[in-house]
Amino acid sequence: MPQRTVEIIKKDFADIIKNLSYSKNKGTIFSDWLETAAIAVRQMPFNAGELPKDESYQEYEEKYLEVAGRYSREELNQFASLTALTVEGISVYKGDFLGEIYGSLELTNEDAGQFFTPFTVSTAMAKMMIGDVKQQVKEKGIITISDPASGAGGTLIAAAHEVAHQGIDPRNHVQFHATDISRNCFNMTYLQLSLMDLQAVVEHGNTISMEIWETRKTPQMMFFEDWLENNKTLKMVQHMHNFLTQLEKPPQQTQEKEAAIEEEDQATKPDISFAKKDDIIEQLSLFDSQEYES
Numbered sequence: 001m002p003q004r005t006v007e008i009i010k011k012d013f014a015d016i017i018k019n020l021s022y023s024k025n026k027g028t029i030f031s032d033w034l035e036t037a038a039i040a041v042r043q044m045p046f047n048a049g050e051l052p053k054d055e056s057y058q059e060y061e062e063k064y065l066e067v068a069g070r071y072s073r074e075e076l077n078q079f080a081s082l083t084a085l086t087v088e089g090i091s092v093y094k095g096d097f098l099g100e101i102y103g104s105l106e107l108t109n110e111d112a113g114q115f116f117t118p119f120t121v122s123t124a125m126a127k128m129m130i131g132d133v134k135q136q137v138k139e140k141g142i143i144t145i146s147d148p149a150s151g152a153g154g155t156l157i158a159a160a161h162e163v164a165h166q167g168i169d170p171r172n173h174v175q176f177h178a179t180d181i182s183r184n185c186f187n188m189t190y191l192q193l194s195l196m197d198l199q200a201v202v203e204h205g206n207t208i209s210m211e212i213w214e215t216r217k218t219p220q221m222m223f224f225e226d227w228l229e230n231n232k233t234l235k236m237v238q239h240m241h242n243f244l245t246q247l248e249k250p251p252q253q254t255q256e257k258e259a260a261i262e263e264e265d266q267a268t269k270p271d272i273s274f275a276k277k278d279d280i281i282e283q284l285s286l287f288d289s290q291e292y293e294s
Contacts, residue, residue, distance in 0.1 A: 003092055004088070010089065014101070014105065017082075026105060031183070035064075036067050037079070037187075038190045039060050042216060042219070043061070051223070051226055086195065090195050094161050095154075096119045096158075098153075099116050099153070099154045117155060122157070123161070125155065126155070126158040130145070130166075133168045134166060142173055143173065144176070146178070149207060150180045150185060156193060156198075157192060159176075160176075160198060175199045175200065175201070176199065177202075178190075178202045180205075181206050199220045200220075201215060202218070204216075
């Protein structure tokens with residue numbers, strides 16, 4: 001079956017929104033779908049048993065049910081179709097899929113100063129501002145890219161593709177940080193970065209007043225932090241075991257053991273500056289590495 005074009009996918013998306021708008025306005029429908037889709041993606045690693053349920057899990061479940069309760073089963077099936085189209089769109093289109101959908105549905109709020117940067121401009125900005133990614137990764141292991149007014153995430157998406165263009169996998173070597181005052185933009189950024197398998201922290205807040213109302217980590221970010229914490233705990237246990245073992249040895253043998261341990265540590269020390277694909281637990285991955293090839 002041939003791959004569908006992004007134009008066809010966008011049309012199917014718009015048609016579903018139009019069909020659902022008989023009972024509510026399209027802005028409300030789009031916002032409610034976004035909320036449920038973003039929460040569903042956030043909860044996936046917990047529901048799959050990949051991560052232990054955190055303190056926010058139940059709160060997100062209740063929020064999901066609150067929004068979903070406004071719709072019939074048939075309408076929620078249409079919501080699922082919108083999510084599937086978003087996954088498909090992001091898999092075939094290296095652009096701001098949801099941002100362009102949002103604009104085409106005329107949902108942007110011009111009175112609030114809500115204007116989205118064209119993706120071609122975002123791409124040009126990324127090429128000019130990111131610099132030599134390989135050198136940065138060599139020095140730091142992992143780099144951070146931030147956008148204090150993320151919109152739908154277009155600038156960060158462009159940055160991810162520029163990083164990939166330079167031969168670095170953004171899923172393993174970059175952490176993204178995004179903030180937006182709009183609830184829709186917050187959810188669009190979260191959903192798109194999550195579906196691209198990127199490590200990100202997305203905030204609903206006002207960058208100017210420094211108010212943050214909600215902070216949400218993508219599944220990949222949660223996997224990375226879980227991997228990092230587990231490695232720290234493992235190393236602590238190993239060092240404690242070595243310490244207690246040394247106390248039981250004669251002085252000369254202890255010195256020899258210390259030298260051997262130090263040599264072994266240097267040879268086996270895990271690189272925790274970033275999550276390598278072979279080191280970390282199997283991640284929630286929707287696409288293969290070819291998605292990021294230039």
